[in-house]
Amino acid sequence: xxxxxxxxxxxxxxxxxxxxxxxxxxxxxxxxxxxxxxxxxxxxxxxxxxxxxxxxxxxxxxxxxxxxxxxxxxxxxxxxxxxxxxxxxxxxxxxxxxxxxxxxxxxxxxxxxxxxxxxxxxxxxxxxxxxxxxxxxxxxxxxxxxxxxxxxxxxxxxxxxxxxxxxxxxxxxxxxxxxxxxxxxxxxxxxxxxxxxxxxxxxxxxxxxxxxxxxxxxxxxxxxxxxxxxxxxxxxxxxxxxxxxxxxxxxxxxxxxxxxxxxxxxxxxxxxxxxxxxxxxxxxxxxxxxxxxxxxxxx
Numbered sequence: 001x002x003x004x005x006x007x008x009x010x011x012x013x014x015x016x017x018x019x020x021x022x023x024x025x026x027x028x029x030x031x032x033x034x035x036x037x038x039x040x041x042x043x044x045x046x047x048x049x050x051x052x053x054x055x056x057x058x059x060x061x062x063x064x065x066x067x068x069x070x071x072x073x074x075x076x077x078x079x080x081x082x083x084x085x086x087x088x089x090x091x092x093x094x095x096x097x098x099x100x101x102x103x104x105x106x107x108x109x110x111x112x113x114x115x116x117x118x119x120x121x122x123x124x125x126x127x128x129x130x131x132x133x134x135x136x137x138x139x140x141x142x143x144x145x146x147x148x149x150x151x152x153x154x155x156x157x158x159x160x161x162x163x164x165x166x167x168x169x170x171x172x173x174x175x176x177x178x179x180x181x182x183x184x185x186x187x188x189x190x191x192x193x194x195x196x197x198x199x200x201x202x203x204x205x206x207x208x209x210x211x212x213x214x215x216x217x218x219x220x221x222x223x224x225x226x227x228x229x230x231x232x233x234x235x236x237x238x239x240x241x242x243x244x245x246x247x248x249x250x251x252x253x254x255x256x257x258x259x260x261x262x263x264x265x266x267x268x269x270x271x272x273x274x275x276x277x278x279x280x281x282x283x284x285x286x287x288x289x290x291x292x293x294x295x296x297x298x299x
Contacts (some may be wrong), residue, residue: 022260026099027088029253034081036246040074043239051232052160052224053120055152058137059129064114066116073109079244080106093261094165107250115238121236124228133222134165139178141188153220154190162220163191170208171219180204191215 047067048054056063080102087095116173140146141153157163165174165188172191175181180188181204192199203215 025260030081030084037074037077044070058133062120069113099253103250103254110247114240117240135177154219157190161216162218163216165219166221168218168222175204
């Protein structure tokens with residue numbers, strides 16, 4: 001009997017040590033994913049607010065999908081990591097299984113996100129933007145039901161200090177091909193150096209050679225294309241490499257979580273086996289104890 005009990009205690013200690021090791025590895029991967037998910041959210045905000053790539057959906061939908069997917073993945077992975085920390089000290093198979101499931105979803109999303117980054121890089125390098133798509137998008141400026149397009153162009157023109165479309169120096173003249181320019185010979189007031197109501201009236205037909213038109217002359221798309229080639233394209237390459245690393249860590253974490261679940265299951269079966277063996281042994285010992293009655297003594 002002492003041998004069985006000693007074996008049980010030794011096995012329990014071994015299982016505890018292994019469980020602690022699994023928990024430590026899971027916590028390390030959670031820390032890594034927590035940091036990278038925060039960087040992911042920050043990077044997507046920079047792409048949206050500073051480079052305005054989500055506003056280029058008239059060029060390609062990938063310009064909108066990529067940053068939105070990045071920010072969604074970052075927030076999702078951050079939430080999963082927080083959950084992983086909360087259940088890290090609990091040896092519950094169901095709770096650990098949820099970590100594996102959640103990170104499997106994150107892994108698939110990360111692979112797709114890397115694909116969108118490479119697709120975006122190819123578009124920046126190889127595809128020429130269609131002037132007709134730009135004019136069509138600009139043509140909805142100021143129309144009822146297209147407030148999002150109006151807001152988009154106003155924001156780009158104010159922050160990038162640009163006006164209109166595709167060219168430097170006379171990009172503002174592209175507004176002449178829109179209802180705003182053809183009817184009123186105007187550009188949006190957001191093109192003006194000092195934005196006041198009506199400041200853009202009559203500016204769409206002015207010659208670019210004038211010393212000061214009081215508006216920005218460079219086209220917004222021309223400025224953004226320069227930024228895309230010089231800054232966003234290398235960023236997409238870096239993100240693709242980091243994204244692959246994140247996906248590998250997520251997959252390793254899923255494997256570790258599954259191994260931890262299997263280890264918990266084995267330990268529980270082993271504990272049940274020793275418990276039944278100990279109970280059976282105690283029952284057998286009691287069969288050999290002398291039966292004492294009220295009339296019998298040990299003397």
